[in-house]
Amino acid sequence: MKSAVETLNPTRVRLTVEVPFEELKDSLDAAYKKINQQVTVKGFRKGKIPARVIDQRFGRGAVLEEAVNDALPKFYTEAVNEGELNVLGQPEVDITELKDGELLAFTAEVDIRPEIEIPDYSGIEVEVDPVEVSDEDVDKAVEELRERFASTAPVERPAEDGDVLTLDLEAKVDGEVLEDGLASDVSYTIGSGELLDGIDEAVKGLEAGGEATFTSELKGGSAAGKEAEITVKVSKVAKRELPELDDDFAQLASEFDTLEEVRADSRKRLENMKQYDQATQAQERVLDALLELAEVPIPEKLLEDEVNTRKHNLEHHQLGQMGLDLAKYLEIQGKTAEEFDAETREQAIKGIKTQFILDELVNKEKLNVDQEELTEHLMRRAASSGMSPDQFAQAVVEGGQVPMLVGEVARGKALAVVVEAVTVKDTNGEVVDLSDEEDEAAEATETTEAAAEQAEGDAAAEAKADSDK
Template structure:
């Protein structure tokens, strides 16, 4: 077999492959055997029909078609390997020459990975927002903790913001109850704003046993987005009584003995969360800066395919949530054009990042060991809410392990780039990115806490004098 490659543009190549007929013999023999098992020819047992008889009865053309369909995928892959091409999509195959017992020639046009000149990534510098933690932030978390331990007391008055009410709710259209539009005995905090538009205004001022009707729009179902009449009736009104934030509360709500210790722990957890946000922002800023300095041509066919797939996923998620695309865009305050432009940018940025990080990984000779792959699979299973064993089984059965390996390698490449970057915050301070995992993902607050505890324990052990006999 001979093959030659022609570069049509930076992301598309055309292979021309010429195959002598002797190399097609295994596929021709297999084609004759398959056809022999399918035809009935008087005087011959099924599966034992000679090739010459098959040529007369079925036709040599049918045999050639069968053989070529069998051989083409293997020949195509061989040509890719010989020319060191990495395809990004299915090829467009065209048989350009077929001379029986002589030569088969075909071409394959395909989107391929672009060749990238790696920019320097040793001296990148980015700036991110400084961590700001106010007393109000801490007070808000403390208040939320107090609400978790609040007691509810029945009150003989009208409902007001902050009260917990038990409600029955019925939605109707033209006097008929909407299917799925009834709720009974639902517990709701007045003023929360997470139910139908208008329900909070209707509830304010209602006492137990009273009802009100208002017009709103349903979020899902066949009548999503249409005006409906909603009647809400209050069953009971309860007032939240928050516990005092004192030492007794700290001992009840946590492992701490004093309120000061509990408040300090709240502050520490908030700081960890903000550090996670800052690390993610730094990582993204470093990658964006590197992408801006690189010329990365993108295959338009692959972009269009990925764009269609992403849009389909979003539409499916909206359907499961009972929302239309129009409602989603209205909530996001986006036009169709803005949504599509934003989605296309994200697709293009993600594809460019993949190409760039793959090139960095290749340059740095980064690999993946079994432990790293296993940890990544466990995290992906947790993120998707699936049983780890079932997730891994699905990945293996559907040949997705190479994709998982690629994700880890790209993450390691990104981590390497970020670790070498100079990251400062808006206050001029140095940002230490110790909460990056080796695969480039961001460690959780729990992992950071565990690491800090281990470091503190190790430091304490190092400071203790060694025992002497």
């Protein structure tokens, strides 16, 4: 077999391959055997039809077509290996010559991973938020803990802001009660912003047994988007009661004996969170700076596939599970289809660039992933997916996704190498030492691509929440 490589552009090549006909012998034998099992010829037992009879009855062309289809993947792979190419996706194959008994010739155009020169990144300097926890931050954290231990007590008075009401709801459109327009014993906190626009004004001032009617646009259900007449009846008014902020509360709500210990623990937790956020922020900004420095050609077919995959995942997985379609999502987000397409393309380009350059760093730095690192990464991914580690591991193995996880860990380590080499300062001008958070930083950001997908999921979740109001 002879093969030659022609570079069409930095991300695409054309292979020209010539195969002597004798190298098709195994595939021709397999073709005759396969056809033998599929057809019957009077006078011959199944599977025992001579080759000359198959040629006469069904045509030599059918045999050649079957043999070539069988042989092409092997010859293509040999040509790729001979050319030492790092191919991406499936090739576009064109058979240019097929002479029975003499020669098979074909071309194959395919995208390849571009050669990337890692720029000198030692001069990169980025700015991040400082790790500062104020007394107000601690007060807020303690108050949130206090809110979780709030109780309710029925009251006989008109409903006020912050009260918890038990409601019965009825929705009518054009005077008809909707099939899904009835709800009983719904718990609602006045001022929470949940349920329906206008409900707070309707229920404030009502006592148990009181009733009110108002109009509101339905955000979900069978009549989503339509104006409905809503009748709300209050069956119970309850006042939220917060526990006193004292040592008794500390013992109720935590493992600590005093309120001061609770406050100290809250401060430490907030500091740890801000350090983690700072490390993640540093990674993201260093990566952005690295991508600005590097020249990374993008294969058009790969980009097209990535854009389509992102759209499909958003529409059919994230939005589909939430009962939203793309049009409703864009309406809630206040985006046009053109803006959405442009953003998706931009995210896809950044994701591909990130993967290419970090993979090149992995090779350059000769970074390896050990079993412990892979297991820790798998545990984190399982937690974020809502699956148990065993379930997630089984899904990964069955889906052949182990190399993908290994790649994510390796790219995280590559980015950590860059972060360690650059200068990171906070907005106060202080140099930030991220050495203690290096492992956390590697865990925090798998790739910008994954972060973008998470952002899409968060936006979808927000859109769902808005649609349910």
